[in-house]
Amino acid sequence: AWKGCPPSDLTTHKMILTYCAVCATDLGLTRGKKCGRCSTRYCGAACQVQHWQERGHDQLCKKIKRAGGAEQYYANNKYSEAVAVAAEACAEDTKGQTCYICTQALHWKTKEGLVRGCSCRGTAGFAHVSCLAEEAKILWDEAEENNLDGKALQERWNRWRACSLCEQHYHGVVSCALGWACWKTYVGRPETAVARRLAMENLGSGLSAAGHNGDALSVREAEFSMRRRIGESEGSMLAVQGNLAGAYEALGRLEEVLSMRRDVYSGWLRLKGEEHETTLLEASNLACSLDRLERFEEARSLLRKTMPVARRVLGESDSTTLRMRWNYAVALYRDPDASLDDIREAVETIEEAERAARRVLGGGHPTAMGMEQSLRHARAVLSDRAKKEKLMEELDVTAEVFDKVARFATKTHRVSVLGTTVEATYGDLESTRKALEALPPGDA
Numbered sequence: 001a002w003k004g005c006p007p008s009d010l011t012t013h014k015m016i017l018t019y020c021a022v023c024a025t026d027l028g029l030t031r032g033k034k035c036g037r038c039s040t041r042y043c044g045a046a047c048q049v050q051h052w053q054e055r056g057h058d059q060l061c062k063k064i065k066r067a068g069g070a071e072q073y074y075a076n077n078k079y080s081e082a083v084a085v086a087a088e089a090c091a092e093d094t095k096g097q098t099c100y101i102c103t104q105a106l107h108w109k110t111k112e113g114l115v116r117g118c119s120c121r122g123t124a125g126f127a128h129v130s131c132l133a134e135e136a137k138i139l140w141d142e143a144e145e146n147n148l149d150g151k152a153l154q155e156r157w158n159r160w161r162a163c164s165l166c167e168q169h170y171h172g173v174v175s176c177a178l179g180w181a182c183w184k185t186y187v188g189r190p191e192t193a194v195a196r197r198l199a200m201e202n203l204g205s206g207l208s209a210a211g212h213n214g215d216a217l218s219v220r221e222a223e224f225s226m227r228r229r230i231g232e233s234e235g236s237m238l239a240v241q242g243n244l245a246g247a248y249e250a251l252g253r254l255e256e257v258l259s260m261r262r263d264v265y266s267g268w269l270r271l272k273g274e275e276h277e278t279t280l281l282e283a284s285n286l287a288c289s290l291d292r293l294e295r296f297e298e299a300r301s302l303l304r305k306t307m308p309v310a311r312r313v314l315g316e317s318d319s320t321t322l323r324m325r326w327n328y329a330v331a332l333y334r335d336p337d338a339s340l341d342d343i344r345e346a347v348e349t350i351e352e353a354e355r356a357a358r359r360v361l362g363g364g365h366p367t368a369m370g371m372e373q374s375l376r377h378a379r380a381v382l383s384d385r386a387k388k389e390k391l392m393e394e395l396d397v398t399a400e401v402f403d404k405v406a407r408f409a410t411k412t413h414r415v416s417v418l419g420t421t422v423e424a425t426y427g428d429l430e431s432t433r434k435a436l437e438a439l440p441p442g443d444a
Helices: 045-053 057-067 070-089 129-145 150-160 172-186 194-209 213-229 234-250 254-272 277-292 296-313 319-333 340-361 366-395 399-406 429-437
Strands: 410-417 420-427
Touching: 045 057, 057 070, 070 129, 070 172, 129 150, 129 172, 150 172, 150 194, 172 194, 194 213, 194 234, 213 234, 234 254, 234 277, 254 277, 277 296, 277 319, 296 319, 319 340, 319 366, 340 366
Parallel strands: none
Antiparallel strands: 410 420
């Protein structure tokens, strides 16, 4: 039913407790041995003895037990590491500021520094990860205690992912730190608990945001396996399949991703219709995958159909609408058959989208920064094409002859487009001019 997903033997619960602590053998859910005190798992008695005698488990076992078991102990440690990384990355931006929640510069208990990974500007949005996590936990606890409905629950849960001031999702290492904060808070709950399932999704998103793509894939596969095992709804399975496709894409498995993106988009289209925000998001994701595989005409065809819907339903400044326009521009200027007018349209489109992204998301947001890189690339392509056409007209040569000569006088650059590094070749026009002028009469 879930074409393009990993086979069942690869979708076992691949969190820390499914690996031997010594040799990292994948144990699945049932194989191997466990420490009787802390539940750390091993492939056999030999690894368990080695871990105790040579790897310091005799010193850690009681600590792991007190922390709540191996999974909880691991989550706690990874959270502490992620918070330190996030605070260090934000140190320059947060200098001289205070947390908008506790009003302190250093957290009173953990002594951690401040972060800001949203779209707030000026003196707004600075906080400690611990304060953000505590705020989110309190909101969710209140929602559960009062049996709030699905919409209210989602709004409360969103505090784990988005700033309460600017309402934009956190990104980069701050998203990663909050992902670990969320996971360590709910990892001890049964796998059927809503909070645990959502926490696993948050952890995968945070790992992806910080570029930990291999770890993110393990979490996404575990999440997919868990949700399928407990019989989640079709919508939930489509959502996690889309997340899994994103993890594959980050690791360069583009052909696999395309098949999954098609399935996810068609699934949401059938389930919710063309105007649903998730359908439109997956249309943008599918177009991005098509761009990366250089299937530019197919990407443009999809976006011509879906962009007007996104503009009408979501608005011009919505992040999905902006990414659609970005994807469309890339499909224009990267197409080898693009005309000069096509490339001009692409540059104008990215200029408009990039300005809007900076206004809405902030200049440090990955989308705004990616658009800026694409804009530089598109402008270089436009400049090169305009000079080429002027030179062709001046020397009265055909495009075919020009391209043949230009192949021997090119410069290659590596640029980032939609998060993927590609090689872009620009003609060395002066060398091409000299070569064309040296051609015997009639060869042009």
